[in-house]
Amino acid sequence: MLSPLRIDAAPMALDSVLAIPGACPRFARDEEIFGEGEAATHVYQVISGAVRTYRILRDGRRQIDEFHFAGDYFGLEMSDTHRVTAEAMSDASVRMIRRGALSDLAATRGDAARALFRLTAEGLRRSQDHVLMLGRRSALERVVGLLLDIAERTHAEAELDVPMSRQDMADYLGLTIETVSRALTSLQDEGLIALPTVRHVVLKARRALERMVQ
């Protein structure tokens, strides 16, 4: 039997295990999917497009917690209310799964409970990487880390589609848009990347970039 404390080498078929029918509404760019503090009635899965989750401080400073791409789950809270706000970064379609249905499933099927556990553990792992990035990496390293992360998660080779604005990148990386922009031009000046358009990045020296973030 599968250990609940182990991620299988081969990814479990999460989608089939958690295949609960749910509406798949479309959201326009920048449209809110749920707000911080609202009752967490559903869990969500990105079908197409991309989603950001974030928190805002009293004075307006924003910290993006995570970007969610096709296939990713989000809004999976242990508490009754959402701790972050979720917005579509581009036009997006999102599957909504009722929490009740999910708990019922988890209560009756061990593999579903393990799938949920695993999603949470994976989120924790990513959040810890985020902490390391924000705590101990320079602006340049953070930008490189984000580009490589996007490449990996969108299964891109050399050519990247950056689905977010400079502001989104900055608020994820704990920087300002100006610093992000300067980091990108500096990478371009050194021949490590090319920027054919604002939202397209070509990784011209992936090895070298990977070495920068170890």
Next chain:
Amino acid sequence: MLSPLRIDAAPMALDSVLAIPGACPRFARDEEIFGEGEAATHVYQVISGAVRTYRILRDGRRQIDEFHFAGDYFGLEMSDTHRVTAEAMSDASVRMIRRGALSDLAATRGDAARALFRLTAEGLRRSQDHVLMLGRRSALERVVGLLLDIAERTHAEAELDVPMSRQDMADYLGLTIETVSRALTSLQDEGLIALPTVRHVVLKARRALERMVQ
């Protein structure tokens, strides 16, 4: 029946649910409990003292992921190897629970599986707060946030026992020891705290401190 997607208002008796006998070795200050990359054979619970978990970059930069106090669990990984190093911050005694025993328990008892899930979700919540702290708060706010967090987790009223060095505080907050020290003296100069000794802090205006971190 309890929902696996909900944290109960009243904390579940985790310790009784996860009451698996395990050795309780003592570790001296700065002694390693497990290292990054080692096989994750056990899960740990702090019995007395305090523990830090951290990661180190190639060039020596260290980021402390979390401080663990009496009662806290740590080393609960989903992967086969530990992703962080754990060290005793003070002399500490730590209960070691074999992973195998824990998975067996989780496989047979739903409440144990839920307890583990909850521990992971709680870790995620804390890590997200950490991200917000590092991404969007000033040095002074970070130090205040840490002091209040320690106060809460060690159930201290006005008088605090700070169980870590300035270096530990700095490496948790993404700062240098000098900046931490300056933040503390500045808080003292403003009458918000007192520092009777290096490792004792008196919160003289808790409300005002709480307002600083919202």
Next chain:
DNA sequence: CGACACTTTGAAGAGGTTCAACTGGTGTGG
């Protein structure tokens, strides 16, 4: 009492922010 590690303080420097101006796409209306 002296040695040693940790902490604090000071001064100079760097990385990132802020504020401002400029550039370049994109979309719309004449």
Next chain:
DNA sequence: CCACACCAGTTGAACCTCTTCAAAGTGTCG
């Protein structure tokens, strides 16, 4: 179809927070 407006992104310059390097202070333990 071009002109213009508008918004996002880039670039520049001054500033500021935090870091770095150095030295002095404090506490602890043999």
